[in-house]
Amino acid sequence: MRIAVFASGAGSNFLSLARSCIAGDIPAEIVTLVASKESIGALEHAKDLNISSQVFDPKQYSHLSEWDLALTNYLLGLDIDLIVLAGYLKKIGPQLLSKFANKIVNTHPSLLPKFGGHGMYGSKVHKAVIEAGEKESGITVHKVSAEYDKGQILAQSKVFIDADETWETLEQKIKTRENKFIVEVVLQIVKREIKLC
Numbered sequence: 001m002r003i004a005v006f007a008s009g010a011g012s013n014f015l016s017l018a019r020s021c022i023a024g025d026i027p028a029e030i031v032t033l034v035a036s037k038e039s040i041g042a043l044e045h046a047k048d049l050n051i052s053s054q055v056f057d058p059k060q061y062s063h064l065s066e067w068d069l070a071l072t073n074y075l076l077g078l079d080i081d082l083i084v085l086a087g088y089l090k091k092i093g094p095q096l097l098s099k100f101a102n103k104i105v106n107t108h109p110s111l112l113p114k115f116g117g118h119g120m121y122g123s124k125v126h127k128a129v130i131e132a133g134e135k136e137s138g139i140t141v142h143k144v145s146a147e148y149d150k151g152q153i154l155a156q157s158k159v160f161i162d163a164d165e166t167w168e169t170l171e172q173k174i175k176t177r178e179n180k181f182i183v184e185v186v187l188q189i190v191k192r193e194i195k196l197c
């Protein structure tokens with residue numbers, strides 16, 4: 001399977017996936033890292049691991065449709081079978097969604113449908129979870145649809161929230177778990193144990 005990973009930040013999930021593919025733990029190749037902007041940590045990881053990367057920053061295009069088309073054509077040219085959004089903050093465009101229907105998954109750091117949707121990313125998710133007094137949170141891997149965090153849920157992993165938990169400790173706890181969980185779920189997708197359609 002030929003995989004593209006999309007990232008917008010530090011790229012710890014990308015790093016974890018890339019290492020697992022290189023080690024042969026996931027029988028697949030990460031063909032490219034797509035970054036939504038320059039100078040993000042994920043790009044450094046790609047460079048260190050000799051994985052090709054490309055920045056597709058919507059701000060560099062006069063219309064979002066041009067950005068969507070350029071990105072779609074780039075991925076079609078690479079014969080990509082699966083796209084993993086790993087900390088990717090841009091909304092997927094309609095071209096990409098239709099050409100890669102049932103081939104795009106996202107990891108989200110909460111138990112969807114709770115604490116998802118537009119504007120719910122990064123620390124905002126964990127702050128909202130703590131403020132709501134939740135007893136547990138976790139990670140959701142889901143199919144990507146036209147709406148933020150609304151696609152079919154494929155897998156979830158729970159973490160318990162301690163009485164003295166802060167959003168910072170929760171974020172760290174979830175990130176540590178997520179770095180492993182994304183590998184487990186992508187492996188299941190590659191082995192067709194989780195079916196995308």
Ligand code: GRF
Nearest residue numbers: 009010011012013087107109
């Ligand atoms: C992850 O927690 C992911 O679920 C969320 O953003 C974070 C990205 O982390 N959407 P990283 O860039 O993979 O380190």
